[in-house]
Amino acid sequence: MRVLITGCNGQVGHCLVEQLAGHAELLAVDRDQLDITDSVAVDTTVNEFKPDIIINAAAHTAVDKAEEEAELSYAINRDGPKYIAQAAANVGAAILHISTDYVFAGNKDGLYVENDETEPQGIYGQSKLAGEKAVIEACSKHIILRTAWVFGQHGNNFVKTMLRLAKDRDTLGIVGDQVGGPTCADDIASALITIAKQVVSGKNAQYGVYHFSGMPHVSWFEFAQTIFEQAEEQELLSSKPRLNSIATADYPTPAKRPANSKLDTKKIEQAFNIQPSDWRSALTDLKPYTN
Template identity: 55%
Template sequence: MKVLVTGCRGQVGTYLKKQLKYKDEVEVIAVGHEELDITNGSAVINLVTNFQPDFIINAAAFTAVDKAEVDRELAYKVNRDGALFLAKAAELVNAVVLHISTDYVFDGALNRSYIETDEPSPNNVYGASKLAGEKAVIKYCSKYIILRTAWVFGEYGNNFVKTMLKLGQEKKELSIVGDQYGGPTYAGDIASTLISIAEKINNSNDVQYGVYHYSGGAYVSWYDFSVEIFKSATERLVLDRAPILNSIPTADYLTPAERPANSCLNCQKIETQFGIKPSNWQQALNNIQAYI
């Protein structure tokens, strides 16, 4: 099995590179922006046609949600055009595209968890650019898995857990949004999920391609999540004390990009089709000393 991984230095890409290294009979090329600019169509085609991968796992993305409101052109260039070029190249060599997308393709207005067939309606540029990337993959590649995920965290890159731990060291009191809900998702679990899907596709012709949701199994607010982060950090002596936490409404914490109030993703489809259970984010916090 030959696998091309893009975005190999990002949160998920780092885990993909590490986990694939220990797989027998898997040949991997893992690239970051320095090795491959996915917005350069000819560069993408050259690499893909030379390597002839069976799978292209696209973990590259412009993920700075607030910055995307200002730098709209770059967000679309990476999240839409990059996905388009990878999809077209994959089709040339009959490869499967595994493409990471986001809960932010939804506006968060539903009062239940989102299923894959719910109509996307992003309320910020980041979500709109990622939705455009999804559409490009669907249009130009016949064999694809689009994996929407949410609230990604891990030992690598920038994320909410790392931010909380840093602020917890600096401040005695923090105000955290308590009316936005979602499923925190460990980046290492996303990587293992993508690899598991690739292996199952590689070993079976009976695969339902399409869009899947994958996120943490227990939905919480950002405030609830921060409570668990500091509980784990103090129990494991990463922090001497937890700051005082105050739950505040979104209206009291305005950001350039509007966030969905409901980012809860229903993960039943991926469990039914692939036997993959939701990410255990509580367990991932047990290793919280690695996030400092």
């Protein structure tokens, strides 16, 4: 299996490289090696390597900055995926593309399924949705994997932020009225590799849009509670900070966050036998998150 990974230094990209090393012919690139917004560079790289699978883990994920950097967000989140998908189609490769819960308004009661109406509320979500559409249009052999609340040992994320803040603060206010499924980056990488293997083998090429995230669904406040319980158990903190549940309105941000980020993962379970991310077990060794 020949695999091209873009965004290899991001949270998920890093995990993909770790898990695929020694198990695939791998070309892993980040922005320094390949500017995905340069269509000629993308074409050249893909034509030279001729991958079976391209996993696009590159994205502009700074949700608040995106409100000021719309042009950059669309270049990375829409144009880049379009060029990658076009190049994939030209060499007969499949593209696996990571997307987000932010394509939804976040005001639904219950879980979001793949064919629910999309209604992104900010530039980040709008640019990611535009990227989904560009990939679907450019390459028939596509998998769009929407996920949410990503955390891992590499890069910046909520778990690392909580552990860092706990060193200096006795009390923290955490948003309690946004609910979703924390998702371990390692599990996202594992899910993508499972799909890639089935697609390349030809046994199960069920192309389309899929949701993959963690269970059980919790609020950010409940997620933080679990992080600190684990940190205390693992003796990474001498004592937990006191947590106060606050409303989204009490913590204004430039970009609107979805109140409901709960993704229904039944489709990916049925198609590829992939279970939701067990985010609680991913927190049983927090030491790497403190580095």
